[in-house]
Amino acid sequence: xxxxxxxxxxxxxxxxxxxxxxxxxxxxxxxxxxxxxxxxxxxxxxxxxxxxxxxxxxxxxxxxxxxxxxxxxxxxxxxxxxxxxxxxxxxxxxxxxxxxxxxxxxxxxxxxxxxxxxxxxxxxxxxxxxxxxxxxxxxxxxxxxxxxxxxxxxxxxxxxxxxxxxxxxxxxxxxxxxxxxxxxxxxxxxxxxxxxxxxxxxxxxxxxxxxxxxxxxxxxxxxxxxxxxxxxxxxxxxxxxxxxxxxxxxxxxxxxxxxxxxxxxxxxxxxxxxxxxxxxxxxxxxxxxxxxxxxxxxxxxxxxxxxxxxxxxxxxxxxxxxxxxxxxxxxxxxxxxxxxxxxxxxxxxxxxxxxxxxxxxxxxxxxxxxxxxxxxxxxxxxxxxxxxxxx
Numbered sequence: 001x002x003x004x005x006x007x008x009x010x011x012x013x014x015x016x017x018x019x020x021x022x023x024x025x026x027x028x029x030x031x032x033x034x035x036x037x038x039x040x041x042x043x044x045x046x047x048x049x050x051x052x053x054x055x056x057x058x059x060x061x062x063x064x065x066x067x068x069x070x071x072x073x074x075x076x077x078x079x080x081x082x083x084x085x086x087x088x089x090x091x092x093x094x095x096x097x098x099x100x101x102x103x104x105x106x107x108x109x110x111x112x113x114x115x116x117x118x119x120x121x122x123x124x125x126x127x128x129x130x131x132x133x134x135x136x137x138x139x140x141x142x143x144x145x146x147x148x149x150x151x152x153x154x155x156x157x158x159x160x161x162x163x164x165x166x167x168x169x170x171x172x173x174x175x176x177x178x179x180x181x182x183x184x185x186x187x188x189x190x191x192x193x194x195x196x197x198x199x200x201x202x203x204x205x206x207x208x209x210x211x212x213x214x215x216x217x218x219x220x221x222x223x224x225x226x227x228x229x230x231x232x233x234x235x236x237x238x239x240x241x242x243x244x245x246x247x248x249x250x251x252x253x254x255x256x257x258x259x260x261x262x263x264x265x266x267x268x269x270x271x272x273x274x275x276x277x278x279x280x281x282x283x284x285x286x287x288x289x290x291x292x293x294x295x296x297x298x299x300x301x302x303x304x305x306x307x308x309x310x311x312x313x314x315x316x317x318x319x320x321x322x323x324x325x326x327x328x329x330x331x332x333x334x335x336x337x338x339x340x341x342x343x344x345x346x347x348x349x350x351x352x353x354x355x356x357x358x359x360x361x362x363x364x365x366x367x368x369x370x371x372x373x374x375x376x377x378x379x380x381x382x383x384x385x386x387x388x389x390x391x
Contacts, residue, residue: 012069015189018379022193022371029364030199037304037359044354047371048347055343058186058377069380073188080195081170088166088205095158099125100362101208104149105157107139111146112154118278119285126293138289141210143274144242148213158208165204168212169195172369175219179342180373181381190376194369199361209362214239214247215369221247221254222342229260230267237271246366249352250345252328299357313355320355324348339377346370 025047032039095101107117117139126136148168152160173191180190194200203209217239225232236254239247256264279286299305305313330336331344349367353359 012072014379015069015073015376018189018375019193019196022375023197025371026197026199026364026368030361035301035306037302037306040302040359041304041354044350047367048350051343051347051374054371054374054378055339058339058374058381060381070185070188073185073192077173077188077192077195080192081173084166084169084195084201084205087201088162091162091205092159095162095208096206097158097161097208099123100210101158101161103139104141104145104161104210105153107141108146108150108154110139111150116278116282116285117146118289119282123289135285135288136293138285140289140293141243142241142290143278144217144238145210145213147274148242149210161208161210162205165208165210165212168216169201169204171216172212172219175216175223176369176373176376178223179219179338180376184381186376186379186381189380190373193376194372197368200365200368203362203365207362209365211243211362211365214243214245215365217242218247218250218345219369221250222338222345225254225256225264225341226338229256230263232256233264233267233269234271235267237268238274239271240268241272241274245352245363246345246349249324249348253331253341253345253348255332297357302359303357304359305355305357317355320351323351327351339374342370342373346374 025043029040029043032043103123106122110117110120110122119138121137122139123137149161149164152164154160156163173195176194177187177191179187181187200212204212217235221232221235221239224235232254236247236251240251251268254264255261299313301307305316327344327348331341336344346367349370353363353366356363
């Protein structure tokens with residue numbers, strides 16, 4: 001009994017510490033005001049340093065925390081899930097979402113009438129760029145987003161966006177639980193850590209951010225890559241066909257063993273197919289709104305590069321490209337365990353985020369879920385031997 005009590009208090013103590021540190025890290029990032037991108041960059045640098053530390057801790061394994069701890073974490077998870085549902089219901093009363101959501105509703109309406117949303121002025125603000133060309137007023141995201149939001153957003157507009165994001169929150173929590181350890185306490189903890197954060201709920205349920213669509217594709221691809229490389233490729237391709245990030249940064253971090261790579265890349269090509277009809281029917285509009293718009297987008301005051309000479313941005317992006325190549329080459333060396341694959345994907349995403357022309361808050365959703373898995377595993381991961389002994 002004494003051993004069980006120590007095990008319970010030790011496990012719960014580690015999880016409480018993980019919750020506090022994880023929440024403080026997210027809070028520190030979200031509280032950086034516009035015009036102080038240097039502080040965000042410092043936060044990103046700290047997270048990059050933490051990735052190998054958390055991964056190593058997760059590999060060590062901890063004493064099984066026991067049934068009482070499992071029940072406590074399950075109760076917390078249920079509470080956080082209910083709070084998310086309640087918040088979503090409140091936000092559907094009078095939605096006040098950003099243009100991320102309103103342009104998606106407008107694009108779906110155009111599509112329902114048989115028009116190509118990339119060739120219509122569904123984005124009157126052109127992504128907030130002053131004096132933007134008329135060619136930049138089409139839809140700014142990719143077709144898989146439209147497919148995901150269509151069932152609820154077509155009949156219920158912005159309310160449908162909020163409800164879809166609630167479903168996505170649940171799906172992301174489920175995927176995190178599977179990634180951290182199916183049936184293990186670490187899995188429950190990862191889902192609970194993620195759902196405990198007000199920040200992702202605010203971004204998705206209050207502001208209508210759409211980033212969980214590509215993030216979910218990435219998480220599911222991480223789950224599938226070891227046994228089903230073709231379907232992992234399809235999922236990462238669909239992630240990119242919803243929104244290029246974070247899937248594009250993580251694409252080569254998921255490359256399987258040499259004998260399965262062909263299946264993986266064939267799957268990626270299959271996942272990208274939804275883009276083709278829109279690109280072929282309005283190639284100029286698609287190129288302007290998806291490629292050219294992002295290539296010409298000026299640096300805004302959320303980035304540490306704002307106001308600096310152009311050569312600094314070029315040097316920073318060259319260093320980031322070199323870092324990405326190192327990460328990708330390491331990921332392509334088999335075998336790579338899921339824990340390290342996940343860490344390398346997080347590192348690649350952070351590297352791209354650090355040198356992007358903007359560091360907007362909704363982009364934090366690209367890596368927060370991955371850190372929920374790493375934090376949960378560092379706090380209470382169990383080896384198979386430990387789990388069997390506890391059973």
